[in-house]
Amino acid sequence: MCLGIPGEVIEISPDHPDLAKVDVSGVKRLINIGLLADDPPKPGEWVLIHVGFALSKIDEAEAAAAMQFLEGIGQAYEDEIAALRDSMID
Amino acid sequence: MRFVDEFRDADKAHALAAKITALCEPGRQYKFMEVCGGHTHTIYKHGLEDYLPEAINLVHGPGCPVCVIPMGRVDDAMALASDPNVIMTSFGDMMRVPGSQGSFFDAKAAGTDIRMVYSPLDSLKIARQNPERQVVFMAIGFETTAPSTAMTMLRAKAEGLKNFSIFCNHVTIIPAMKAILDSPDLRLDGFIGPGHVSTVIGCRPFEFVARDYGKPVVVAGFEPLDILQSIYMLMVQLSEGRSEVENQYSRVVPWDGNVVALKAIAQTMELRPYFEWRGLGFISHSALRVREEYAEMDAERLFSVPGVRVADPKACQCGEVLKGVLKPWECKVFGTACTPETPIGTCMVSPEGACAAYYNYGRMNRHRVAETTSAAAGSASAGSAPAGSAGRS
Numbered sequence: 377m378c379l380g381i382p383g384e385v386i387e388i389s390p391d392h393p394d395l396a397k398v399d400v401s402g403v404k405r406l407i408n409i410g411l412l413a414d415d416p417p418k419p420g421e422w423v424l425i426h427v428g429f430a431l432s433k434i435d436e437a438e439a440a441a442a443m444q445f446l447e448g449i450g451q452a453y454e455d456e457i458a459a460l461r462d463s464m465i466d
Numbered sequence: 467m468r469f470v471d472e473f474r475d476a477d478k479a480h481a482l483a484a485k486i487t488a489l490c491e492p493g494r495q496y497k498f499m500e501v502c503g504g505h506t507h508t509i510y511k512h513g514l515e516d517y518l519p520e521a522i523n524l525v526h527g528p529g530c531p532v533c534v535i536p537m538g539r540v541d542d543a544m545a546l547a548s549d550p551n552v553i554m555t556s557f558g559d560m561m562r563v564p565g566s567q568g569s570f571f572d573a574k575a576a577g578t579d580i581r582m583v584y585s586p587l588d589s590l591k592i593a594r595q596n597p598e599r600q601v602v603f604m605a606i607g608f609e610t611t612a613p614s615t616a617m618t619m620l621r622a623k624a625e626g627l628k629n630f631s632i633f634c635n636h637v638t639i640i641p642a643m644k645a646i647l648d649s650p651d652l653r654l655d656g657f658i659g660p661g662h663v664s665t666v667i668g669c670r671p672f673e674f675v676a677r678d679y680g681k682p683v684v685v686a687g688f689e690p691l692d693i694l695q696s697i698y699m700l701m702v703q704l705s706e707g708r709s710e711v712e713n714q715y716s717r718v719v720p721w722d723g724n725v726v727a728l729k730a731i732a733q734t735m736e737l738r739p740y741f742e743w744r745g746l747g748f749i750s751h752s753a754l755r756v757r758e759e760y761a762e763m764d765a766e767r768l769f770s771v772p773g774v775r776v777a778d779p780k781a782c783q784c785g786e787v788l789k790g791v792l793k794p795w796e797c798k799v800f801g802t803a804c805t806p807e808t809p810i811g812t813c814m815v816s817p818e819g820a821c822a823a824y825y826n827y828g829r830m831n832r833h834r835v836a837e838t839t840s841a842a843a844g845s846a847s848a849g850s851a852p853a854g855s856a857g858r859s
Contacts, residue, residue, distance in 0.1 A: 408587060452817040459583075
């Protein structure tokens with residue numbers, strides 16, 4: 377659960393500006409971007425996601441490095457992606 | 467070796483290791499604590515200790531959220547969950563943490579309504595779908611996770627949701643670091659500071675370590691090279707007689723943290739006078755509880771919680787491991803009675819726990835790895851037995 381996983385912002389929810397659809401390893405889900413209200417991410421930008429919330433903006437190189445690291449850790453990352461897939465944030 | 471296979475920058479790693487070695491004073495031993503369980507995971511996944519000179523000792527800290535939850539709080543959560551009007555929601559990591567009567571998974575198998583969620587926000591949907599029942603979120607974690615709980619509470623309040631509450635077990639890292647610094651058991655030379663916690667709290671809260679205790683702190687990222695770089699930065703400070711807070715992970719961690727997140731926590735939660743940590747005992751002002759203004763979302767006010775203190779199993783030495791006094795393999799039950807499949811202690815539960823990290827990567831002890839490596843290096847088939855090849859990963 378303590379993992380920070382990188383996701384690319386696809387779109388900001390039209391109904392709820394605190395929510396954004398992100399792509400994490402091909403899994404597309406809504407997350408909350410309220411913690412970045414001072415400098416909200418735009419589509420195409422990358423964020424570090426923790427338990428359904430974007431914690432910080434990161435650049436693409438950092439995202440790629442973080443993803444490579446996460447894919448290397450195996451089960452813990454698979455569990456995290458499986459949990460994200462089951463999430464129901466709306 | 468694994469490190470070479472997986473990392474393009476193995477040359478950089480060797481170069482950093484050489485620079486670290488060059489800074490070691492002859493005959494001196496250095497002890498650095500990596501506070502965060504994510505760092506522990508990186509260190510053992512990539513066998514970083516094998517790259518460092520013998521004089522550098524990495525000590526694993528208490529920064530694994532599920533590892534520090536005391537048994538009594540698990541039992542309290544079970545008591546809450548056993549109320550037929552309650553739906554308990556929990557992160558997956560928490561599901562296997564043993565209380566005195568088993569884990570959430572055991573209770574779920576026996577029919578208790580405990581549901582695994584990815585995010586505290588998932589609990590809101592469950593609450594909307596079950597208006598006749600109270601949904602209690604098992605809130606755990608350090609400052610990385612507390613803002614998510616806080617934002618979820620703010621959202622529930624804005625929606626006027628009446629059947630969502632939290633069982634608050636959020637803890638704060640600074641008092642735990644202070645407790646470790648004040649402990650006579652352990653003399654540290656510096657800290658590898660937590661990366662994700664610092665995205666929220668920033669670097670300033672660590673300044674007391676440098677100022678009052680004269681120990682350097684370097685906030686670090688999670689790549690193997692980040693950690694080696696951070697150890698190098700610690701060594702440079704020591705060699706120059708400095709003790710400062712430095713930010714190796716500035717590409718992600720702002721010096722002042724995340725102000726929105728800190729405000730959300732402050733709005734919904736306040737410090738408890740004291741809280742019990744597994745292995746560390748009671749620490750003053752080391753955890754958060756729900757503010758009076760949000761009393762209707764505080765499961766501890768809504769329900770009668772037993773609040774009984776439960777001693778850890780006698781065989782379990784998680785406390786010593788969490789304080790960095792014992793290495794995981796020095797615990798009597800490590801890898802025998804206590805494994806990730808049947809954990810006795812919390813350090814074996816989470817992949818971020820020091821014991822699980824050691825176990826999963828075949829680090830039964832440092833000597834064995836060193837012997838394996840030197841034996842391999844000395845044989846004709848040098849390199850055929852890479853360090854940690856007994857790993858189960």
